[in-house]
Amino acid sequence: MVTIDREAAPATAVAAVPAVLAALAGRPGAALTLGALPAAVALFFRDPDRSADRTPVADDDVVSPADGKVMYAGPGQDGVAPEGEWQQVSIFLSAFDVHINRTPYGGRLREVTYRPGKWLAAYTHESAHLNERTDLVVEREVAGRIRVVHFRQIVGLMARRVVTRVSAGEEISTGQRIGLMKFGSRMDVFVPPEVDLLVQSGARVVAGETVIARWPAADGAP
Known part of the structure; x- marks a missing residue:
């Protein structure tokens, strides 16, 4: 199982700002593209289980x-x-x-x-x-x-x-x-x-x- 560490929250929130601003400006295409950034940041904080856990x-x-x-x-x-x-x-x-x-x-x-x-x-x-x-x-x-x-x-x-x-x-x-x-x-x-x-x-x-x-x-x- 892979979880996301709690440290991801503030970094992901900051990374989501450009996408939110693009959406508010009426640019859905740009917002969709920029939406990949917070997803990538959240992925950085992934926390998979390892054999030592079992x-x-x-x-x-x-x-x-x-x-x-x-x-x-x-x-x-x-x-x-x-x-x-x-x-x-x-x-x-x-x-x-x-x-x-x-x-x-x-x-x-x-x-x-x-x-x-x-x-x-x-x-x-x-x-x-x-x-x-x-x-x-x-x-x-x-x-x-x-x-x-x-x-x-x-x-x-x-x-x-x-x-x-x-x-x-x-x-x-x-x-x-x-x-x-x-x-x-x-x-x-x-x-x-x-x-x-x-x-x-x-x-x-x-x-x-x-x-x-x-x-x-x-x-x-x-």
Whole structure:
């Protein structure tokens, strides 16, 4: 099932203004044509169900937090990754992708930090630390060890607002909806070095379904 997120209402209302003005001016043809604009804006906020909504994700699996194309998968990049040793997966969302974001790994949200910033193109290296963004850190205990995943919502050139609907201290599940970014953006996921990355640059990924990384069995998971 596909629903429309509540954030669509104000944007769709603004997009409908030209069609309404054309109708009031007695130009039904133009009004009909312009009527496609609010429909397209509403479609941007579509929120389809995903497999994570129906079936629990395995403890070892890290899923994609967004629909889009993998820009980078490998060691944490300088100036992008948090301090410490990380592996990184960066996903670019075009304006045509579903923009509902999901958590890549379930557990307790240790940190949720919003940072205002610029609106550089999301595919640039600098956007990761200069653009408006929200950093989220989740931790989960498995077999007596604490696993930590850091992920980041980043707005882009077209996106002008990041929406995060979870707070520090909450318990969240893998693939759970956490918010969205408006109109073209980027998401980064950072996992520890011992985690196996399962995607490469250029791959298409689906939020809540594509497994992008996996903890090795030797980690002690059941």
